Amino acid sequence: MTESTYRIRGETAEWEVVIGLEVHAQVTSNAKLFSGASTEFGAEPNTQVSLVDAAMPGMLPVPNRECIRQAVRTGMAIDAEINRWSRFDRKNYFYADLPQGYQISQLYHPLVGEGHLEVEVDGSLKTIGVERIHVEQDAGKLMHDQHPSMSYVDLNRSGVALMEIVSRPDMRSPAEAGAYLTKLRSILRYVGSCDGNMDQGSMRADVNVSVRKPGDELGTRTETKNVNSVRFVMQAIEHEAMRQVELLESGGTIVQETRLFNPDTGTTRSMRSKEDAHDYRYFPDPDLLPLELDEAFLEECRASLPELPDAKRARYTDAGIGAYNAGVLTAEVETARWFDALLATGANPTQAANWVTSELFGALNRTGTSIEQSSVSPAQAAELLALVADGTLSGSLAKQVFEVMLKTGQDPVAIVEERGLKQTSDTGAIEAVIAEVMAKNPNQLEQYRGGKEALFGFFVGQTMKAMGGKANPAVVNELLKKALS
Amino acid sequence: MTELTDLGVRALRDGVRAGSFSAVEVADAFITRVAQAKALNAFIVETPDHALAAAREADRARAAGETLKPLAGVPIGMKDLFCTRGVQTTAASHMLEGFVPQYESTVSQKLWDAGAGMLGKLNLDQFAMGSSNETSYFGNVVSPWRAKDGGNAALAPGGSSGGSSAAIAARLCPAATGTDTGGSIRQPAAFTGIAGIKPTYGRCSRWGVVAFASSLDQAGPMARDVTDCAIMLEAMAGYDAKDATSLQLDVPTWSHSLSPSLAGKKIGILKEYRVDGMPEEIEALWQRGIDWVKDAGAEVVEVSLPHTRYALPAYYIIAPAEASSNLARYDGVRYGLRDLPQGANLQAMYAATRAAGFGDEVKRRIMIGTYVLSAGFYDAYFTQASKVRALIARDFEAAWEACDLLLTPTAPSAAFALGEKSADPLAMYLNDVFTVPSSLAGLPAMSVPGGLDKQGLPLGLQVIGRPLDEQAVLNAGLAIEQRAGFVARPEQWW
Known part of the structure; x- marks a missing residue:
């Protein structure tokens, strides 16, 4: 295993880039994480919404075992520790696409612990650590183009199961990040736990980037949200690393913040800083019991891995x-x-x-x-x-x-x-044709016999042509050599 | 002749079965009585058609010679925290005023499936937060009881199930649903001289019940006596796949197994429950209770719950924390109240909607809950309270080594006057001191009438049992009920 030599050459020094990815992968399941509603993509707005997804009064979440199973299988596919005991927490914040006023997620006790996967970059192998995988609900979608002064809400995606796959900050170049994401996508698709359709938003990455002089402590990182292709992830890293280097070299400091990627320009811009960050008031979801997995369930997950x-x-x-x-x-x-x-x-x-x-x-x-x-x-x-x-x-x-x-x-x-495309090895038929070809081309025959051996190809071509391409070339070669000599 | 409205669940059920009267006669009698009791403000919505439809079905089934359902012919009241299809469900809040669910809560559906009919939706403390019913957006319920020398002051029916307790005590319905988060079934039952049981957490589905504090909320019946509570609970309880905390257990036939004998039972008396400043009359009531259970054959032992004094503070951290999150969904976006001031953005809509839609007590608890969950305070408050909760559960476990049941007063006083404590939230919270520990531990607990104080106001005794041992709780309740011989009823002034 070799260390990446990717460096950003600044005015004053060479900089190393440190990258971690949080990948949100939509779990392949017919139903949402905590409700029986369908998860079909592209349906008419608000047609895939149950009472639970709309957070009607008195509605309760019930975990969908298939979603848990898929996340466990994914964990097993990256050699991760599967936590027999995990728990759901509420992440509280107000937004119009979040009907409950909280997202059910797993902060304190995720379903899947430490794992890793191997990527190949420029012919050398590198292991990238995965810190955890937890399952959580997706939010709905706001539509700002439907009314002159109002925003509309589509809750079809509300409550859909996501796996958040959090890597260690183990990547050191855009290429490594690209290889990691590609490999992860491939594994998810093999396992069947996510369709990996990044253009439909089934898989998207939050990209954490910091820079440092090689050997220094980790620098302050920024997080670029919801980047939805491998190419964009690599672009976002390149741009963000360059921006950070330029800022540091001109005497500035990096602010820990959330940024947005613009695919049209390949650049990132600030969305909100740490000071504006929400206080999510995480606490265990009292509507749900801890998730306890027994050996039979794990065995079934393991056995079903391709x-x-x-x-x-x-x-x-x-x-x-x-x-x-x-x-x-x-x-x-x-x-x-x-x-x-x-x-x-x-x-x-x-x-x-x-x-x-x-x-x-x-x-x-x-x-x-x-x-x-x-x-x-x-x-x-x-x-x-x-x-x-x-x-x-x-x-x-x-x-x-x-x-x-x-x-x-x-x-x-x-x-x-x-x-009748069958190739023929019938020597009699081929010999007859050869005789015919020789008879029709006395000049070439004479030249060949006079030492112009390059004409052998001519006789092969003529014979094959006369046979309609169906003669066995090896047999033709052999018989021609005999006849011409 | 006895008025039909004086009969309880069992008597009405049996009378309809026997043909002594028709279910429609029963429904009509109660409907009339409800209509005449506006002064009590017990109902937010009256649903005579619902009660009559169920009654007609019961009469039809009887005429057809069919076996009658367990609650056929029994009209009941439904706390307005249970979502009822096609019938406004408000949680006594402005926020949900006019909200008509397109779904039926599991518990109410089970009651309709058992043949019961609904007389109306009962008033309560807003989002079930309160101990006096004064936090209702639709005005407080007035207890039918009056103190002998109270100068006719209006009294609190208890809370949060105060509409339920008042309606039963005033004979507006023979039974009603309640919900209990920290005492909301037991304290109003005690204040109004009726019985009420909060079963083990998970016995009754929470699906379709407007949530206050999910880890504590539990539905249960309120009725005039222990037997009626048992009959009601059998209909309400049962596993529900739609509630992840629902217990996957069969429902015992509690009413058939009722027995007032406590022979062989050990009943624990908690030394920590002798709270400072407990009125003498409450002490005396407790002593009477001890004598009654002894008389019924029980052995009385002193036990200790060392952490019980932290129960109330822990409860008033955990319950508001959960509430602050549970009530986040009332944001004006999808249903219920929306206050959208001119030019307001999303944040301003949230602020205006929630400022207008929630009452003071609800806001107070949302703020407390938000505070105790916030970064920097979470460990000091919520984590600490959760640990206390675990210790209290352990205390009970230890107590069950020494006894089968616990006997306590239900509340530290008889009903207080409306307005007496509404300006002092802490004094109000202290009402829950005896009921909260068993809520934190998820244990079955019931209140039964134990007698009257000097003012002629009812006092209740509480029996707490082991997890899932509702039978023992009901049996002890029955033993007390038989010895207390509680026949007092409020004089009709409304």
């Missing part, structure tokens, strides 16, 4: 797949799932990996299709690869067949039969 990206990648490289391809194939859970289905047919791992990363990815890119929507199934791909392996199809025939598969969704065997 193979995670790191393990899958190791399995692929062990099977002979190159490190780069293994990385590409495991980054997104859908790709890995598709590829695993292909491997399960007994396909040769290296060939399958090469084919998927070149042919399939190329086709999907061209058509702008995601792998789950691909018209070619893993079973069909396996069939195609088998036809190449047993010599039925040449490389070029395989490409033709694949094109047809993409368009029609037909099985490769059927396409080969229907269109």
Whole structure:
């Protein structure tokens, strides 16, 4: 493990950047954290709101076990300590998008404790610590563009379950933060605890940044709220670190404050300082009993965990797949799932990996299709690869067949039969064609025999052409050599 | 002939079953009596149609030869802290004036499912905060009782379930729901010469009950005698998946298992409860209670709750802390009162709405609660109070090693005059001194009439039991009730 050498070069010194991320990830669940209301994205305003979410008088929260389960599974996926006993606290503040006047969260006793995950930056591995994961309610949404003088409130999101995943301040460069967020997103999607759709707000990060001269104590940090893409997180860090360095070098001091990121300019601006910070008056939520998890529940969570990206990648490289391809194939859970289905047919791992990363990815890119929507199934791909392996199809025939598969969704065997695309190794037929080609091209034959060996390719081309591309190239080569000599 | 309105829950139920009178006759009798008792201000809303519909259903079922439901033919009063579908629910506040829930609280639904009908929504201290019913936005309830030489001064019916206690004592309803956070069922019951039980925390669902202090709030019945309380509680209690603190237990058939024999029971007398300045009459009442339980076969032992003197301060930290958060939802955004001054922004709307919507006592408790939870004070107040609460629970655990039940006076005095303590919140809070410890520990506790003081005003005795042992509490209540022979009733002046 190597330390990052990323530095901001200021006027007077080099500065190290210290970064911590608090990631809010919406838990994948049909229902909200404490009410039975639906969590569907994009529904008409205020159609996914229960009496509890609207904080009607006398309404009470009841924990949704599925949300707890997903958070526990997430904790297990980053090797974190799972707290058998945790508790919900109320975070009190007034805002129009917060119907209860408090958010139910977990300050004092979070569900998940210390964990970590490994990221790779510039070819070297680094472990990033995760301090805790707690579950909490999301707030609703204010709409300021619906009325000239009033703001409207949409409570669809009110009460939706979030995991807050708090990292240690272990990152030292925008690239490390980007890699951490990407890796975390990948793990969440593997586990199935969050869909990771950052553009829909299912995952967003509060970015804590401070700078210091290497070896110094930690500097004062700022927190940039609700940054919703990996690229923006990296931009926000770059901008914020630069701003802090410039400020410090010009004799200023950093104010601990909350800042907002502007995606249009890539800059951050002050939202509120510590002095204006709310006193949230956290205290244990008296409507809820402490959450106690038994061994059977934990065992069920553990047993339901899928193979995670790191393990899958190791399995692929062990099977002979190159490190780069293994990385590409495991980054997104859908790709890995598709590829695993292909491997399960007994396909040769290296060939399958090469084919998927070149042919399939190329086709999907061209058509702008995601792998789950691909018209070619893993079973069909396996069939195609088998036809190449047993010599039925040449490389070029395989490409033709694949094109047809993409368009029609037909099985490769059927396409080969229907269109007669089968490669032939019938030596008699090939020899007859070779004889014909030689007869038609006496000049070239003479030149070749006179020592111009470069013309061999010409005869291969003519033969293949005459065979409609269906001759086995290896057999053609062999027979031609014999006939021409 | 006995008036129908003089009958209790059991007598009305049995009479309707036997065909001695119809449920509609019963409902009509009470409806008339409610309508004639405006001077008591016990009801915020009257719902004669609700009571009549339930009565007609009971009469129809009987005529059809069906088995009648446990409370068929019994009209009751509903404390206006329970949300009732289609019927205004205010918590006696301006904030919720005109608020009509689209849902029914679990407890009220259970009562309707048991065949009961509703005569109306009963007045209370605003958001259940108070011991005299004087904090209601809709004016205070007046106790039907009058002191012999009180110069006809209007008396407090107790609080916060003062509408419930007054209505039962005045025979406006045979029973009513109450809620008890620090004594809000037991103290008004004591003040008005009726019975009331706060069951173990978690017995009755809090779903649909306007919250005051969630870790303490518990619904329970109020009625004229112990048996009626048992019948009512059976209908009100039970597990509710919508309340995470609800106890997942079957409801015992308390009323069938009632027994006034206390043979083999040990009853603890708390030495710490001999508070300074307790009136002689309260002392005497307590002694009578001790004699009665002995007479019923119990052995009386002295026990100690060493931390009990910290109970009241701890309660007045914890309850306001929870209240300050629970009442944050009344912000003028979604329902209830909204005061939006010209040009006001969101903050100004909050301030104006809450200033206008909450009464002084509610504001006082929100401010205390906000203070004790704030940064820098949290540990000194809230954490400390929570520790005291744990110690008090431990004290009770230790007491149960030595006894099965505890016997105390319910309140340190008989009913006081309206206005007598309203200017002195601390004096008012002291009313809860005997009831608060069992609330902090979540224990079942009931008040039963123990007699009258020299002014002819009712006094109550409190029985506290082990967690879930409502049966023992009710049995002891019955033993006292039988020996006290309490038949006094307020003379009708209204």
